[in-house]
Amino acid sequence: MIVLAAAALVVSGCTTTITGTPIVGVTEQLGPKGPVPAGLDRYYGQALVWRDCRAMAHDDESKGAFATKGVECALLSVPLDYTKPDGRAITIGVLRQRASGEKVGSLMINPGGPGASGMSAAVYIAGKAKKTALVQRFDIIGFDPRGVGVSEPRIECLDDAEMDAERVAPSLDTVPEVEADNKEFAEKCAQRSGGAEVLANVGTRDVVRDMDVLRSALGEEKLDYLGYSYGTRIGTAYAEAFPANVRSMILDGAVDPNQDPVQQVIGQVKGFEQALDAYFAQCAKCEVKTKARLEELLKPLEDAPLKVDDRALSLSDATTGIAAALYNDEYWPILTQALKELTQGKGDTLMLLADAYLGRDDEGEYTNLMAALTAIRCVDEPRITDRAQLESTSREIVEATKGTFMADTEPQLPALDTCAFWPVPNTSEPHQPKVAGIPTLVVISTTGDPATPYAAGVNLAKSLNARLITYKATQHTAFLDGSSCVDNAGVDYLVELKLPTQDLTC
Structure with a gap:
């Protein structure tokens, strides 16, 4: 059963404690927004408490990133096991840098890995995009996938x-x-x-469901997403699971979803x-x-x-x-x-x-x-x-x-x-994505990419019927990394939904 719910907005001051440090936070309820899967109303409609990120820092990378001026952090609650929505809840770390101008939406970011911190990466990527319309028109959102970084329980x-x-x-x-x-x-x-139950539910299958909860809690009808490297697998899986909830996606440094x-x-x-x-x-x-x-x-x-x-x-x-x-x-x-x-x-x-x-x-x-x-x-x-x-x-x-x-x-x-x-079975496997009904997405692939070879991007673009941007260079991923040709095309797409020309080469 799908429930369509209108969003409510509640803003208030509250005091909470992280790692023993009292912090005044701001509670913001923007969801539920969009379709709510049965049994998940309390998650899709949850309030987020935004506060100073610094108390959440846990390593050198996060200490530097979380001290950046203008960022705020929250903890998102999600089910450990989506087949048991009334069971144990876990937390996902979320970081936000607000749009500096008229807002289009929230741009969710994953840097890959798998296992890399999206919270720290969002700060880094926002810094690289500071002279573009991305930071003016989007809240930049980074999240640590379940089991990673700030999110608990940690692997x-x-x-x-x-x-x-x-x-x-x-x-x-x-x-x-x-x-x-x-x-x-x-x-x-x-x-x-934390045992087999935790390990059984840390895969991409579950991360994309967390992303949809986050989309709703942020008050967004549709998802805007930027995924690098393994983050392209997350994006592809989200598009497959929630095709009607996608507004835009850039998938850069692609993992071929159909390759063993x-x-x-x-x-x-x-x-x-x-x-x-x-x-x-x-x-x-x-x-x-x-x-x-x-x-x-x-x-x-x-x-x-x-x-x-x-x-x-x-x-x-x-x-x-x-x-x-x-x-x-x-x-x-x-x-x-x-x-x-x-x-x-x-x-x-x-x-x-x-x-x-x-x-x-x-x-x-x-x-x-x-x-x-x-x-x-x-x-x-598959093992x-x-x-x-x-x-x-x-x-x-x-x-x-x-x-x-x-x-x-x-x-x-x-x-x-x-x-x-491994004590639990795999929950995903390579396959041809079934993504009927998604809008036209953008895939970026670099000719000399050592980690995710160029052909994987070509195959992903074909699988998704997406526009392909080819970048001639030797590096892993390309968007916001120095090519004005790639960056301008990507920013225009995310902000205005203006698709790059067919088979653009930079």
Whole structure:
């Protein structure tokens, strides 16, 4: 049963407490707005208490973002399990920067991951968009998906010390060793995240339902959405679940919704290889000019991690740091510095790059990004538990990626991965989206994207019957990242619903 309800507005002062600090907040009730699924009236019509964000900060990234002038934060209540709307409720962290001019709506943002903080990302993206009509015409809304960042319960797997130890642990060379390690990791995730019921409900299936609750609580009839990387999967799933509730969407750095995980792995390995080749092609004056020289420098790290202050740079960390720098050609000068240091027996910059990618701050504390990434992936994608299938897929990956940098430094073993030991089944799987009735959306795909290859964006645009913007560059995602051609087309679309020309190339 669908109930259509009119919105009410209530604004009042109240006092609440977060982390022991009394904060005066403003209660705002704008919903319910739009269709309300049966049994969810109290969620769709809930009031949000907006307050100073700083008391919600929990790591270096959020401390910096949440101190930004003009942002306010709230906690959204949603069911842990949407099949049990009268059961346990959980909270979703929400951040807002209000429109500076005449408001079109609320632009909801997800930066990907999965597991990245949308609250912190919204502040960063609003800063990049400050000279555009986006910040004038939209409330910029960031949310931490369930299990992530401010949202509770948080997904937790390894503590800080265990994360550090895992990064320098010797490589496991046998299938039984790898599988025992993966099984132990899965068990810790279940124990430390609140049990199987929490892990069963952290996937994209549930995140898009949270987004619809948030849309209503914000007082919006329709959703405006900007999704990067894995955020494109969220956007696609929302459009499929709530096609009539969509006003506009930009999906940038696309995940192909119809591609199986094996092909995703192969595509990503080849994407990073393409980016590494592009890096070396412009590196005539670099200290390290070839992949062969790079592999020569990295090989000793297999047996002897490089001392960096009171820590050690492992082969895994070095590879992670290099991959992090390949996400955008703006980072290539940092990679050049890092590889020059490596020729001198130093690993400081590679360690900094790896720490940034893995969510470790200067105090040795980690965000829960990597834990959330694993937990979400394990319920978003079908797992492989059949050993014959595992042998086949392992051979397929090895054959398809032979000779690439990633394959050479991280050889594939035919071992069951963490998801094979996950205590709950997957709730999503790759499929052709069924999105009849959605408006025309916009997909952006970059020709040299290492993490989400260009073809994935082409396929997503075709699946959604969306307009495709092609950006010729070597970087992961493009909107609000320096191309006036991409940015102008995207802003015009979001603000005025003016679609870019068919097959626009920038």
